[in-house]
Amino acid sequence: MAMSPPALSGRPLVxxxxxxxxxxxxxxxxxxxxxRHCLAKAHFPLRIPEAAEATRAVMENSRAPPPLRRFIxxxxxxxxxxxxxxxxxxxxxxxxxxxxxxxxxxxxxxLTRTLLNTGSRVIALESNNAFLPDLESxxxxxxxxxxxxxxxxxxxxPIGFGSVRPPVMYSERLLENLGILPVxxxxxxxxxxxxxxxxxxxxxxxxxxxxxxxxxxxxxxYGRVELNVFVSEKEYKTLVAKPEDPxxxxxxxxxxxxxxxxxxxxxxxxxxxxxxxxxxGLSIPKSVLLQNDHLCLVRxxxxxxxxxxxxxxxxxSIFILMVKQCLAKCKTKLVDKLNLWSSESGKKLLRQLExxxxxxxxxxxxxxxxxxxxxMEHSNEFDQSWLYHxxxxxxxxxx
Numbered sequence: 001m002a003m004s005p006p007a008l009s010g011r012p013l014v015x016x017x018x019x020x021x022x023x024x025x026x027x028x029x030x031x032x033x034x035x036r037h038c039l040a041k042a043h044f045p046l047r048i049p050e051a052a053e054a055t056r057a058v059m060e061n062s063r064a065p066p067p068l069r070r071f072i073x074x075x076x077x078x079x080x081x082x083x084x085x086x087x088x089x090x091x092x093x094x095x096x097x098x099x100x101x102x103x104x105x106x107x108x109x110x111l112t113r114t115l116l117n118t119g120s121r122v123i124a125l126e127s128n129n130a131f132l133p134d135l136e137s138x139x140x141x142x143x144x145x146x147x148x149x150x151x152x153x154x155x156x157x158p159i160g161f162g163s164v165r166p167p168v169m170y171s172e173r174l175l176e177n178l179g180i181l182p183v184x185x186x187x188x189x190x191x192x193x194x195x196x197x198x199x200x201x202x203x204x205x206x207x208x209x210x211x212x213x214x215x216x217x218x219x220x221x222y223g224r225v226e227l228n229v230f231v232s233e234k235e236y237k238t239l240v241a242k243p244e245d246p247x248x249x250x251x252x253x254x255x256x257x258x259x260x261x262x263x264x265x266x267x268x269x270x271x272x273x274x275x276x277x278x279x280x281g282l283s284i285p286k287s288v289l290l291q292n293d294h295l296c297l298v299r300x301x302x303x304x305x306x307x308x309x310x311x312x313x314x315x316x317s318i319f320i321l322m323v324k325q326c327l328a329k330c331k332t333k334l335v336d337k338l339n340l341w342s343s344e345s346g347k348k349l350l351r352q353l354e355x356x357x358x359x360x361x362x363x364x365x366x367x368x369x370x371x372x373x374x375x376m377e378h379s380n381e382f383d384q385s386w387l388y389h390x391x392x393x394x395x396x397x398x399x
Contacts, residue, residue, distance in 0.1 A: 100122075185304070194228045199283070220302070231296055265297040353371055
């Protein structure tokens with residue numbers, strides 16, 4: 001089992017004045033009212049249902065035929081996940097209010113209750129309305145520490161749908177209705193997202209999120225939102241791949257590593273998770289190139305220094321396209337690619353950056369791709385017109 005110690009930073013939740021009443025008791029947690037504070041504490045620790053109870057709840061509430069979902073049903077696993085998210089009480093003692101937690105698809109609420117027992121403020125986003133009554137009942141006991149929303153986080157901000165109905169939502173409506181306002185990019189983490197990424201949509205979701213991150217749109221409009229999500233082992237290995245493994249080093253690797261500190265928090269066998277499959281199957285995806293025996297809890301914390309004078313939210317889509325074009329064929333010489341974009345300027349640029357002239361596109365590290373792009377932005381010899389013609393075509397990803 002591979003783990004790394006958690007690293008946490010926090011920021012008080014910014015509330016819209018008109019909606020502050022929604023979080024009346026949250027302010028109470030900061031010491032507004034001693035009697036109200038004691039009332040909330042009287043319900044703790046919450047009882048955590050056993051795995052058998054969670055299994056029964058999932059089977060009773062599953063749609064027919066249900067989209068495949070995985071749930072945390074084991075209390076021990078829920079405690080491990082909760083511990084990896086950070087020290088809530090420790091931050092309170094230092095006078096820093098921890099980030100709000102958005103829990104995606106809580107289902108029977110095993111992790112929800114575990115997080116609440118640590119003192120965390122939780123918003124449960126549940127797409128299956130059959131699970132909502134139990135979560136709403138729990139909410140009523142907690143004096144504002146828990147909010148429940150009929151929402152599918154992994155389907156936020158659909159493209160080309162116009163008006164939508166829950167559980168499909170737009171992030172702006174979701175977050176602003178909860179009183180969450182944007183904070184500066186360099187501020188502390190305002191929100192942590194925790195959940196299990198749907199197996200069949202992993203790759204598309206990672207692309208959708210990385211575009212949003214570089215554009216500071218969707219959830220990233222509100223600051224450096226931190227993802228703490230379970231992804232398949234093979235997808236995790238792709239995210240952290242380096243040039244030393246050319247089989248899996250690709251554009252997605254470069255873009256996520258450039259944008260975020262990607263940290264492995266925990267690895268857990270697929271068998272530890274409950275599915276809503278009627279036959280009780282684990283539905284483990286096959287993998288040819290990579291070992292895929294676990295789900296990996298991965299923290300992706302956006303870097304404060306991601307954006308510079310040369311890499312901005314305005315031209316970041318150009319950076320993404322450059323990386324995709326370079327890594328479409330990893331054995332292409334980088335100088336040849338640069339010369340296609342600006343005739344005979346490749347060698348000069350590589351010498352300026354002290355990058356070997358014979359290097360291939362698949363041997364350039366993520367931080368070097370960022371330096372290369374910034375140098376191209378400063379150069380008078382590189383015209384971005386070569387990118388604009390195909391930019392929209394490359395955004396044609398089905399999310």
